[in-house]
Amino acid sequence: MEKVQVYKFGGASVKDAAAILNLRNIVEQYGAGQPLLIVVSAMGKTTNALEEIYELARKQHHYDEPLRRLEQFHEQAAVQLELKANTPAQLRFDTLLRQLRQQLEVLSPELEFDEYYDQIVSFGELLASLLVAHCLNAQTIDCRTLIKTDTTWREGKVDWAETEACVLAQLPSHLNQGPVVTQGFLGGTSYSVPTAQDPNKTLLQERTTTLGREGSDYTAAILAYCLRAESVTIWKDVAGLLNAxxxxxxxxxxxxxxxxxxxxxxxxxxxxxxxxxxxxPLAERGIPLRVKSFLDPAAEGTLIHDCQHAALAPAFIRKADQCLLSFASKDFSFISEENLAVIFSALAQAKLKINVMQNSAISFSVCTDYSERRVHQLLDLLREQFTLHYNTGLTLFTIKNYDAASMAQLTAGKRLLLEQRTRHTFQFVCA
Structure with missing residues (x-):
């Protein structure tokens, strides 16, 4: 088959019915002429809303009002996109909303948090892809049958061999018939569980996994890699890749x-x-990535590929809601390699990713994205061996390709709690 183009549309580009109609215009104007695979995120802030609903349902608190708002939001979009009653698409739409309610009803605090998180938040992408496919009069395929992962809930590790086999077995025949819509962010896994009747017999259980927040970009790259696509285009609400x-x-x-x-x-x-x-995955196969604006699709955007270029303008990167954790040995001994191994193991177990780290003779500090549940899990793992202190509500700033002027500009008036500088990168954490 001809080289495939992969388009990825994020939450802002499918935030409502008008945005989905704009997506259709882009596809018709720029995606015609060769096979096209379209990867979509959940609509607007749907994932955030599902996270809120999930937390309430898991704690067995009332969630009817936020759930009804979410249903009405999608139902309104369906009406505006002329999803007709009693059609296969409309019946599937109603089934998804019913399945979401059914899965919420069985939640309880005892169930594994991350596994059931994946089952609930996945409905955002499933609903969005259905509406986009209806608007485009396009085929849709369930990404969970394409991207296969392990059971690392909320950040599934891709089984590349199985995924490539599934993609090549399913997608080419569909792509030869016209555009195909699938979901970003989602994967699928399967494992054996004992049957209730006979513990010696097992049943294959199919479950949804997710690839990490904002993982729809990654989905597009995985599928492009497997298809050896001609290019990937990510449609954003900005003019391209900006320095800030x-x-x-x-x-x-x-x-x-x-x-x-x-x-x-x-x-x-x-x-x-x-x-x-x-x-x-794109770099491994030399697949160029374009970042373009869905608000101005004719504009140039940014081309990311294997190239040489002159020195770039400093890039300013801001990460909010950070946590600065400091560990000190209780007997005032040096922070040794053995101590660091214990700390790193606990960080991995709590699924906390290090954004910056720094050590002195008797202490070690890390900056991570803040998760109250995961930070407390880390504290429980380490409090017997280390004295622990942490601050929340912080911001991490990074300047890539910094110079004196950019450093002075960004640090002015801020109280720095930690700073670190390498040859090309300057980072600091501030309150």
Whole structure:
């Protein structure tokens, strides 16, 4: 088959019916002429709403009002997109809403948090993909049958061999018939469980996994890798890959082109345009990534590929809601490799990712994204061996390709709790 294009549309580009109609215009104008795979996120702030509903249901608190708001939001979009009654798409839409309610009804605090989180939040992508496919009059395929992962809930590890086999077995025949819509963020896993009647017999259980928040970019890259796609285009509400988030920094600069390596580093430090895992599979197969604006689709955007370029404008990256944790040995001994091994093991067990780390003779500090549940799990694991202190509500700033002027600009008037500088990167944590 001809080379495939992969388009990824995030939550802002499918935030309501008008946005989905704009998506259709983009597909019709720019996606015609060769096979096209469309990956979509949940609509607008749906994932946040599902997280709130999940927390309430799991604690067995009342969640009817936020759930009804979510249902009405999607039902209104369905009406505006002329989803007709008693059609297969409308029946599937009603089934998804009914299944969501049924799964919420059985939740309790005893159930494994991350596993059931994945089952609930996945409904956002399932509903959005159905509405987008209806609007485009396109085929849809369940991404959970394509991307296969392990049971690392909320951050499924991809089984690349099985995934590539599933993609190549299912997608090419569909793509030859016209555009195909699938879900971002989601994967599928299966494992054996004993039957209730006979514990010696097992039944294969199919479960939903997710690839981490904002994982739809990664989905597009996985599928492009397996299909050896011609290109991936991520449609955003910005003009391309910028040197800073325009919501927080004035006078941003667009990079017309940038290398895989530079972009991977920016994503690792928290640049919000690209998911950190997205670039690796694309770079391995030399698949270019374009970042373009769905508000101005004719504009140039940014081309990310294997290239050489002159020195780039400093990139300013901001990560809010950070936690600074400090560990000190209780007997005032040095922080040794053995101590660090214990700390790193506990961080991995609590699924806390290090954004910055720094050690002195008798203490070790890390900055992570804040999760109350995970931080307390970490404290429980380490409090017997270490004296622990932590601060929350912090912000981590990173300047990639910094200079004296950019450092002075960003640190002015801020109280720095931790700072670190390498040859090309300056980072600091502040209150």
């Amino acid at each position: 988030d325009p919501k927080f920094f004035p006078d941003t600069v667009r990079y017309p082109e940038i290398s895989y390596r530079e972009t991977i580093e920016m994503a690792y430090y928290g640049a919000s345009v690209i998911h950190p895992k997205t670039l690796k």
